[in-house]
Amino acid sequence: MAMIGHVLKRILMVLVGYLVAVLAGLIAVVVIYAILSSLPNAPGYFRLMEFTPVAVLVVPPLGMFVYFLTIILTGMQTLVFALIAEFFSLRSFWLHMVFGAAAAAAGFTLIWPDADDPERWADMGIIAGAGLVAGLIYWLIAG
Numbered sequence: 001m002a003m004i005g006h007v008l009k010r011i012l013m014v015l016v017g018y019l020v021a022v023l024a025g026l027i028a029v030v031v032i033y034a035i036l037s038s039l040p041n042a043p044g045y046f047r048l049m050e051f052t053p054v055a056v057l058v059v060p061p062l063g064m065f066v067y068f069l070t071i072i073l074t075g076m077q078t079l080v081f082a083l084i085a086e087f088f089s090l091r092s093f094w095l096h097m098v099f100g101a102a103a104a105a106a107g108f109t110l111i112w113p114d115a116d117d118p119e120r121w122a123d124m125g126i127i128a129g130a131g132l133v134a135g136l137i138y139w140l141i142a143g
Helices: 002-037 044-058 060-087 093-110 119-142
Strands: none
Touching: 002 044, 002 060, 002 093, 002 119, 044 060, 060 093, 093 119
16 A cells, blocks of 8 residues: 555656646746847847747747647656656656656657748747756656
8 A cells, every 4th residue: 555655656756746847947948038038149039039929928828738738748758758867766856857858859840930040940949948947847846
């Protein structure tokens, strides 16, 4: 009976950790774009992206749509990474950060609009950076 309780506790911790990490990752995207847009000689593209994510956070229905879309896009990758981490008892924070960055980047590639656009690689780096933050938050909760 204690084994079942432990497994249920781990499943709950993984689920809560994932949901909070997704929220932290979305906030990290806003912060990263805001910081990059304030740099000198930043492209106008970053200035536009500074306000778009803030609108997502301020307008609740739009924010919930983006939150659930992010869960759908990153859920399967995160489940695979969580199963690997649980099966092999991997508890290091840097590994969870790498898993978070990989899951975020893989989720972004699912909605990648134009493969030939060079600005999308900057977005990939920003999304992967937010995934690093999300992986760290996940490790703090469920690691």
